[in-house]
Amino acid sequence: MAYEFYYWPGIQGRGEFVRLALEEAGADYIDVARESEGLAVMMRMMEHADRPPFAPPFLKDGDTIIGQTAAILLYLGARHGLAPKDPAGGLWTHQIQLTLGDFVAEAHDTHHPIGVGLYYEDQKAEALRRSEEFRDSRIPKFLGWFEQILARNPAGSSHLVGGTLTYADLSLFQVIEGLAYAFPKAAKRALKNAPLVAALHDSVAERPRIKAYLASPRRIPFNEDGIFRRYPELDA
Amino acid sequence: MAYEFYYWPGIQGRGEFVRLALEEAGADYIDVARESEGLAVMMRMMEHADRPPFAPPFLKDGDTIIGQTAAILLYLGARHGLAPKDPAGGLWTHQIQLTLGDFVAEAHDTHHPIGVGLYYEDQKAEALRRSEEFRDSRIPKFLGWFEQILARNPAGSSHLVGGTLTYADLSLFQVIEGLAYAFPKAAKRALKNAPLVAALHDSVAERPRIKAYLASPRRIPFNEDGIFRRYPELDA
Numbered sequence: 001m002a003y004e005f006y007y008w009p010g011i012q013g014r015g016e017f018v019r020l021a022l023e024e025a026g027a028d029y030i031d032v033a034r035e036s037e038g039l040a041v042m043m044r045m046m047e048h049a050d051r052p053p054f055a056p057p058f059l060k061d062g063d064t065i066i067g068q069t070a071a072i073l074l075y076l077g078a079r080h081g082l083a084p085k086d087p088a089g090g091l092w093t094h095q096i097q098l099t100l101g102d103f104v105a106e107a108h109d110t111h112h113p114i115g116v117g118l119y120y121e122d123q124k125a126e127a128l129r130r131s132e133e134f135r136d137s138r139i140p141k142f143l144g145w146f147e148q149i150l151a152r153n154p155a156g157s158s159h160l161v162g163g164t165l166t167y168a169d170l171s172l173f174q175v176i177e178g179l180a181y182a183f184p185k186a187a188k189r190a191l192k193n194a195p196l197v198a199a200l201h202d203s204v205a206e207r208p209r210i211k212a213y214l215a216s217p218r219r220i221p222f223n224e225d226g227i228f229r230r231y232p233e234l235d236a
Numbered sequence: 237m238a239y240e241f242y243y244w245p246g247i248q249g250r251g252e253f254v255r256l257a258l259e260e261a262g263a264d265y266i267d268v269a270r271e272s273e274g275l276a277v278m279m280r281m282m283e284h285a286d287r288p289p290f291a292p293p294f295l296k297d298g299d300t301i302i303g304q305t306a307a308i309l310l311y312l313g314a315r316h317g318l319a320p321k322d323p324a325g326g327l328w329t330h331q332i333q334l335t336l337g338d339f340v341a342e343a344h345d346t347h348h349p350i351g352v353g354l355y356y357e358d359q360k361a362e363a364l365r366r367s368e369e370f371r372d373s374r375i376p377k378f379l380g381w382f383e384q385i386l387a388r389n390p391a392g393s394s395h396l397v398g399g400t401l402t403y404a405d406l407s408l409f410q411v412i413e414g415l416a417y418a419f420p421k422a423a424k425r426a427l428k429n430a431p432l433v434a435a436l437h438d439s440v441a442e443r444p445r446i447k448a449y450l451a452s453p454r455r456i457p458f459n460e461d462g463i464f465r466r467y468p469e470l471d472a
Contacts (some may be wrong), residue, residue, distance in 0.1 A: 050388055054335045054381050064324050068334040070306075070329055088300050091307055092287050098304040099290045105341060113349045114362060115369030126350060126362045133351030140260050143291050152286055 003029040004060035006042045007231045011226035012178075013220075014069045014104065015057040017097075020170040025080035070097045073167045082167040093161045096149065096168040102140045107178065108227045110134045110234055117225055120231070131234035132175055135186040139179065143194040146172060150196035157196050158203065162230040165207070172197065173204035175203070178228030240267040240296035242278045247462035248414075248455075250305045250340065251293040251331075256406040257309055259449040261316035267454070306333045309403045318403040329397045332385065332404040336411055343414065344463045346370045346470055356467070367470035371422040375415065379430040382408060386432035393432050394439065401443070408433065409440035413459045414464030419471045 002210050004020065007015030009031075032038040045065070046052055053067025059075070066072050077083030083093045113130040114123040146160070155163035160172065175211075176197065179187040181199045191198045204210055213219055222228055241258065243251030245267075257263045269292075281301070282288055289303025295311070302308050310330050313319030319329045324437040349366040350359040382396070391399035396408065412433065415423040427434045440446055449455055458464055 045337045050390070051331075052381070052384065052388075053331070054338075054378075066327055066331065068331045071331045071334060074330070075327060091302055091311060092302075094310070095287075095289070095302065095307045098307060102290075102341075105338075109345065109349075113345075114365045115373070117369055117373050123365075126365075128254075129350045129359075129362075134354055137351070137353050142290075145288070148288060152288075154286070 001062060003027060004029065004030050004032050005029050005057065006060070007057040009034040009039060010220065010223070012222060012228075013057075013226050014072075016174055017069050017100075017171045018057050018059065018072050018076070019218070020174055020210065021076045021080070021082055021167045022055075023218075024165070024170055024207065024209050024227050025076065025082060026209060027080060046069060066229075070094065070101055070211075073097055073171070077167045082165065082170070082231050084162050084166070089161060093166045093168050095147075096160055097171055099142075100147070100168070100171045103138075104178075105180065106134060106138055107175075110182075111231060116151040120229075124233075127231070127234060131183075132236075134143070135183060135236060139186055140188045140193065143190045143197055146197050147194040150200065158200065160200070163231070167203075169200060169204055170210075173210075176201040180223070180228055182228040184230075185235050201223060237297060238428075239263060241265050241293065242268050242281065242296070243293040245269040245275060248410075248458060248464075249293075249347050252410055252456075253305050253336075253403075253407045254293050254295065254308050254312070255317070255454070256446065256449070257312045257318055257403045259454075259456050260406055260445050261312065261318060262442065262445060263312075263316060263370055263412050282300070289376065304338055309333055309407070313403045317399065317429055318406070320398050320402070325397060329402045329404050332396055333407055334405045335378075336404070337383070339374075339411060340414075340463060342374055343418065345410075346418075347465050349469060356465075360469075361442040363467070363470060370472075371390060371472060375419070375422055375426045376429065377425045382433050383430040386436065391410070394436065396436070401440075405436060405440055406446075409446075412437040414458070417458040417466060420466075420468055421471050435464065 003022065005018060008011065029106055033042045042056065049065055051065055053065065056066055057069060058067040059072045065077050079095065083090050110125050110131040111120050112123065114127040120127065150157045153159065158163060160168045190235065239258065242303060245247060269278045278292065287300055287301055289301065293305060293308065294301055294303040295308045302311050313329065319326050346367040347356050348359065349362040356363065385396055386393045389395065395401060396404045431460050
């Protein structure tokens, strides 16, 4: 039975981390909210499920509904060979994903530092201040951590964990894609100091299933409704 | 062998979710950074570990180091009967914890909306704006979700998952403690609409090991260096 994947239909957002794992796994899935009437189905499930997700994305596999991006990837990683089988390696992969999640939340807050209920235009002054700290301090700190992990991986620096691809690699790829879209200048600077991260990004982009996905209409282009938004005034 | 627990020694912070699980489990653990020279040990481990945590808290169990609060609780929950044994129930517990983590991050950002590298005093105007949205919109939304989960739990409304205590219950207790400290007025209002949440909080406080822990010097008092800070101007 195909997985049912639920996320806001017009953006990559947090759902994209799940889409990339499903695509790399070659899994059979339906992107429900992008189908006719699918958004209404999604909203009903959030309201009426016995175990309601707080927010999209969520995944339905038979009777099981799983929310929270990192939890979905924990689930898919174990089922599709996108995480090590040993418990310590699996937990380490999850730990990296959770840290990527923290990074993504900070990237989101660059344009919404005051609150999700307000428009960007109503918090632009604050966004300018927050973006400066994000560019100058947070991007280098996070990328430095990923670079260090790659450098210390005893199985080689091509992957974050072990010698083969994990969902953490896919997620780091997506974060770099997002940074390059939203903060092209700052991302370029930071990647010069993180050559292993840059190489991992490029190698993921060349994986056959990812390459095909990125070129397909299933990949929603970045836009100014998602997490990574190109507001030129926030980059420098 | 005792667990080694690592966190900033002067605050409850994110580490407190781990402390509560260790205490409820009656686990043997050392709060390393609160021992003499312990902070230096913590900093060295973050710098030199093969799998370095991005930030505290982290837990060392033999040779395994686990960072990220939710990942630590996933690990401890399975070992100490603080999560259901069935995979779907374990993942649901984890999903709730991750949502609590999102809530905690938002609580933190009420006093640091512009960046962690700046003092509160340098972002106070922004903090006032962000706190208003947090009080009026986010606290009710999150507490409403927890209330709904409790109401829909087929095993009864005394716990978030199943018929016995999980680490998610402990974490919800801690979040309510924090909100009551930082936003006493807003928390009181919101809890009137979330009586099951309030009852769960009170029942956790009465558990013998938790009660003993809260009365002990091991429990660091809330203060204005942690996540939940009492700045009266942010409450209303």
